[in-house]
Amino acid sequence: xxxxFRSLYPDQRLLMGPGPSNVHPRVLAxxxxxxxxxxxxxxxxxxxxxxxxxxxxxxxxNSLTFPVSAPGSAGMETCFVNLVEPGDEVVMVxxxxxxxxxxENVVNAGxxxxxxxxxxxxxxxxxxxxxxxxxxxxxxxLAFVHAETSTGVRADAAxxxxxxxxHDCLVVMDAVTSVGGIPVEVDAWGIDAVYTGTQKxxxxxxxxxxxxxxxxxxxxxxxxxxxxxxxxLDLNKVMAYWDGSGGRSYHHTAPVNALxxxxxxxxxxxxxxxxxxxxxxxxxxxELKAALEGLGLEFLVPExxxxxxxxxxxxxxxxxxxxxxxxxxxxxxxxxxxGLGSLAGKIWRVxxxxxxxxxxxxxxxLEAMKDALAAQGR
Ligand SMILES: *Cc1c(COP(=O)(O)O)cnc(C)c1O
Numbered sequence: 001x002x003x004x005f006r007s008l009y010p011d012q013r014l015l016m017g018p019g020p021s022n023v024h025p026r027v028l029a030x031x032x033x034x035x036x037x038x039x040x041x042x043x044x045x046x047x048x049x050x051x052x053x054x055x056x057x058x059x060x061x062n063s064l065t066f067p068v069s070a071p072g073s074a075g076m077e078t079c080f081v082n083l084v085e086p087g088d089e090v091v092m093v094x095x096x097x098x099x100x101x102x103x104e105n106v107v108n109a110g111x112x113x114x115x116x117x118x119x120x121x122x123x124x125x126x127x128x129x130x131x132x133x134x135x136x137x138x139x140x141x142l143a144f145v146h147a148e149t150s151t152g153v154r155a156d157a158a159x160x161x162x163x164x165x166x167h168d169c170l171v172v173m174d175a176v177t178s179v180g181g182i183p184v185e186v187d188a189w190g191i192d193a194v195y196t197g198t199q200k201x202x203x204x205x206x207x208x209x210x211x212x213x214x215x216x217x218x219x220x221x222x223x224x225x226x227x228x229x230x231x232x233l234d235l236n237k238v239m240a241y242w243d244g245s246g247g248r249s250y251h252h253t254a255p256v257n258a259l260x261x262x263x264x265x266x267x268x269x270x271x272x273x274x275x276x277x278x279x280x281x282x283x284x285x286x287e288l289k290a291a292l293e294g295l296g297l298e299f300l301v302p303e304x305x306x307x308x309x310x311x312x313x314x315x316x317x318x319x320x321x322x323x324x325x326x327x328x329x330x331x332x333x334x335x336x337x338x339g340l341g342s343l344a345g346k347i348w349r350v351x352x353x354x355x356x357x358x359x360x361x362x363x364x365x366l367e368a369m370k371d372a373l374a375a376q377g378r
Contacts, residue, residue, distance in 0.1 A: 013329075014356070016365055017337035018149045018310060019177070020199035020206050021353035023261075027204055030264035031257045038254040048244055050259060053266035054210045056274065057179050057202070058194060060186035065212040066242040067262060068195070068233070069255050072176040075195025075209030077105055078233045079172050080143075082221045083193060086110030089139040091132050091169070093160070096120055097150035097340050098174055102143050109229060114139065120342055121312065123305040124155040126163055133167040142169040146184065147177035149200070150340045152301045152312035152349065154182065161189040170217055176200055179210075180269060181281045181309035181353060192217040201281070201309055203354025204265040207258050265354075281308045284357045288350065291366040295373065300347050309357065311350040312343070319376055321345050327372035334368045 015022050036043050047066075054065050068074045080102070084090060088111045092102055095118040106113040116132045118124050124144070133139055142164030146157045157173060164171040170192040178184050180201030186194050192214040198204035213221070213235070221228075221235050228234040232252065241251040269277055285308030289299070292313055300312035315321045321338065325348070328334040337349035352361065 011333055014332070014334045014361060014364055016351050016356055016361060017335045018349050018351050019197070019353060021201070021203050021351060021356045023203055023205055024265070024268060024355050026268060027261050027264045030260040031205070033257070033260055035256050038256055039248060039250065043256070044244055044248060046259075046263070047242065050263050050266070051242075053263065053270065054212070056270055057184075057210070057266060058175075058186045058196075058212045059184060059188065059274075060212050062186070062212045062214055064218045064235070064239070064243075066210070066238075067198075067259065068209040068211055068238075069252060070209060071199075071206050072195065072197030072209045073101070074233065075176070075197070075211045076102060076174060077230070078209070078211055078235070079193040079195055080105035080109050080111070081230045081233050082228055082235045083141060083170060083172065083217065084109035084111035085224055085226050087112065088141065089114060089136055090141040090143055091116060091129065091136055091139045092142070093118070093124055093129060093144035093155060095122070095124055095151065095153060095155075096145065096148035098145045098148060098176070102145070102174065106143075121151045121153060121300045123302060124153065124160070126156055126159040129160060130163045133163065133169065137167070139167065139169055141172055142167070143172040143174075145174040147175070147182065147307050147310065149177045149310050149349075151343065152299075152307045152310040154178075154305050154307045156305075157191070158185070158189045161191055165190050170220060176209075177307070177310060177353070180274070180277055181357075182307065183278055186212055198262055198265070201277075201353045202262070202265050202269065203356070204261050205258065207255065208262055210262075281352060281357045284352050284359065284362060285309070285311065287359060287362045288352060288365065291362055292350075292369070295366070295370060297369075300343070309351060309353045311352065312339075312347045313350055315346055315348065316373075316378070319373065319378065321348065323376065324348070324369070324372040327375055328368040331371065332364060332368040334364060336365075
């Protein structure tokens with residue numbers, strides 16, 4: 001029997017969906033550097049550099065800042081499984097897919113979620129969150145998604161965090177799609193626990209979830225009365241490896257080469273400058289907006305809470321949503337995203353994340369969409 005398996009060479013796509021985004025060759029090359037042992041003394045110094053780069057991206061001085069060895073969903077679970085104890089009340093903003101997932105995490109950790117719901121695509125009204133916290137004075141945590149990738153809505157994180165703190169809650173924020181793309185100010189806003197992902201605006205391959213915990217959140221984990229309901233994500237255990245101060249001991253084998261990629265992506269971000277990266281996302285979004293509106297397309301989300309890095313565009317009457325996505329993928333090697341849940345079939349999600357947020361992406365997207373719409377007689 002002959003061996004028919006061959007090395008893989010996938011097509012080069014322009015990734016303008018909800019993530020992953022395109023990865024720069026420098027980041028891919030970093031992954032090809034020599035694998036070392038995860039307890040190698042050189043690697044130990046590298047881990048401290050990586051933590052410092054993550055503090056730059058999160059805008060924090062939190063010592064408990066490190067990448068969880070699994071994708072964004074694991075960062076989410078790390079926050080809830082460590083901070084929620086059975087019976088704890090958690091007030092949460094639910095305005096899309098990821099808010100719902102947060103709620104499932106709270107339930108699994110034994111907590112009692114109090115959902116403050118908003119229509120998908122509509123602004124998040126901080127007053128309603130304040131009212132919910134007034135009605136639930138024992139709530140321990142306020143949780144929200146900063147950048148709802150399922151709809152393209154930006155929540156006012158500074159306002160929500162201020163409300164949460166005023167009600168004496170720990171504030172948990174999903175920043176998977178926001179870090180690198182729009183301002184995230186973990187310390188200035190007073191966020192206690194935050195997680196992000198590598199494959200959105202950081203333009204790194206998927207598979208890691210940087211997290212950061214404030215001192216009071218770290219204390220809350222140490223003060224737990226019940227064990228953390230996860231072995232792998234238990235911060236008390238993981239820190240024996242990531243906290244270099246007491247010498248590192250084995251918890252799990254770190255994904256060494258994936259961490260090289262994250263390091264390189266963060267070095268590139270620091271070279272560009274975090275604020276320049278935010279501005280680039282904002283500027284390219286305006287170019288995309290002008291291009292798509294020129295085709296007669298409309299945005300789902302009102303301008304004041306629209307994310308530059310995730311553009312939810314309404315599918316016009318009479319247009320087959322899925323056929324447009326196949327057309328641009330097959331003819332232009334361009335990936336755009338579909339709507340989720342109640343928005344399935346009604347919107348496209350056009351991402352401008354990280355390396356993808358460039359003028360050339362807008363030009364190709366415009367040409368491809370024009371052609372795809374014309375193919376359906378528009
Ligand atoms: C992508 C995403 C996640 C989940 O990240 P994975 O890496 O897919 O596990 C969580 N929250 C938001 C807002 C996201 O966009």
